[in-house]
Amino acid sequence: MKGATASTDALVVPEAHAHQLLAAPRVALLLKEALLVKDGLAEVSRTNFLEVVHLHDFVLRLPEELLLCEARLTALARGLRAKCRVENGITAWLPTLQELVGLVPEEGVACAGASEKSP
Numbered sequence: 001m002k003g004a005t006a007s008t009d010a011l012v013v014p015e016a017h018a019h020q021l022l023a024a025p026r027v028a029l030l031l032k033e034a035l036l037v038k039d040g041l042a043e044v045s046r047t048n049f050l051e052v053v054h055l056h057d058f059v060l061r062l063p064e065e066l067l068l069c070e071a072r073l074t075a076l077a078r079g080l081r082a083k084c085r086v087e088n089g090i091t092a093w094l095p096t097l098q099e100l101v102g103l104v105p106e107e108g109v110a111c112a113g114a115s116e117k118s119p
Contacts, residue, residue: 011075022059073100
């Protein structure tokens with residue numbers, strides 16, 4: 001299982017780095033400045049920009065620990081699923097899948113944050 005753990009960790013590191021980059025205060029400043037000129041963008045560029053704004057908002061609401069847990073479980077589930085396909089079964093994969101699905105309500109609560117919207 002040592003190789004699987006290393007493989008899983010190798011997939012989690014980029015997620016952690018992306019989270020740190022998107023949550024950086026400098027990104028918030030750049031997005032705030034860009035909001036002032038977004039109306040001058042072409043439709044596709046404006047749509048892409050708004051997608052980045054939503055992603056930034058999502059990253060700020062989602063705790064890094066939850067993101068990393070989800071990334072680890074996703075990577076582990078992918079590896080187990082591949083192994084189970086070869087063995088033509090899903091028994092080893094189901095507990096990890098259940099744990100991953102169990103994180104969805106936590107993510108919803110985190111994303112709802114301080115808003116009055118229910119997750």
